[in-house]
Amino acid sequence: MNFPSKLIENAVNEISKLPGIGKKTALRLALHLLKQKESFTEELSSALLALRKEVKYCNTCFNISDQEVCSVCSSPRRDKTIICVVEDIPDVLAIENTSQYNGLYHVLGGVISPIQGVGPDDLKIEALIDRISAKNTQDKVEEVILALPATMEGDTTSFFITRRLKEFGIKVSTIARGIPIGGELEFTDEITLGRSILTRVNYSAD
């Protein structure tokens, strides 16, 4: 693509470095900025810079935070005996939005993936072990929920963490896999459907 101006060429090149944004979308976004007030672009770029420069991570659960300890970890209303282990920050947001979980989190920052060169040491697994083995906490961790993606890498990571946690004798669970609410049986892939039959829930026992 030939651009009539160096300024727009630079802007398009920078925007199209973002994931999922090609040159055409980048051009559309750049031209949109030109049609807005100057303050629009100023607010956008200062928000991005502030995020990148001032972001902090909770030093307990590694979620994004404005403080040294995040609002979940420091809240007196959260159940500190349960830790939900997730791959990354959007997963925390997704679970928080369900309003179904009242425990703490632990953000691994990824999953074990030998192909991408991500080993256990690149993730916050040891920090998780430290949290569980800590002697000085009043609230002893009783359960770890593994909420990792249902992929080979996610399963590998779940397996690795489960084995590492064995010595502590705490409950380790994983979120249920099955047919999504509202999902049609006939359009569900066979692996999910097969698993959902094998891991069926006993109604009569409730």
Added chain:
Amino acid sequence: MNFPSKLIENAVNEISKLPGIGKKTALRLALHLLKQKESFTEELSSALLALRKEVKYCNTCFNISDQEVCSVCSSPRRDKTIICVVEDIPDVLAIENTSQYNGLYHVLGGVISPIQGVGPDDLKIEALIDRISAKNTQDKVEEVILALPATMEGDTTSFFITRRLKEFGIKVSTIARGIPIGGELEFTDEITLGRSILTRVNYSAD
């Protein structure tokens, strides 16, 4: 969506003001920035700010330009007797990329749309008339090509400009509508197909 940090909330809000970007995509982009070096965000935001603050428009054709007169208008190799009228800047880029056009452009900055409150006076139509009626130019405009969208608004604008240009007795043409190259007849909508039969091109006359 509840965010664990004001910084990320601000960034997501600002990013999701861009067209076609929702909260989830905005969050994905914000988290992507956090995983890159700080210089990545700095270069992105300075490119956006530079674009917005320093952008110039050609004072002849109203295309984006680094100079007072854009590279197309100032080029001695372009045919100054033809002006191609387009809706907006991406159309200039699209036509330039075909390498099939060697004339000048005129960017209207929109099309006439009573529903959106855009009238002829909101567009650069008078500036086009001025270019054509200018007595002091050596290169008299001989043809105006209307390359406006094939929508009601585009057609209205084409009709309006055609009528305004009548007094100058110059050739006014419009780009050909029809089946795209590589397009299948059976998947073409009936209006396009119908028009392409009515405006068929005579092979034997060539």
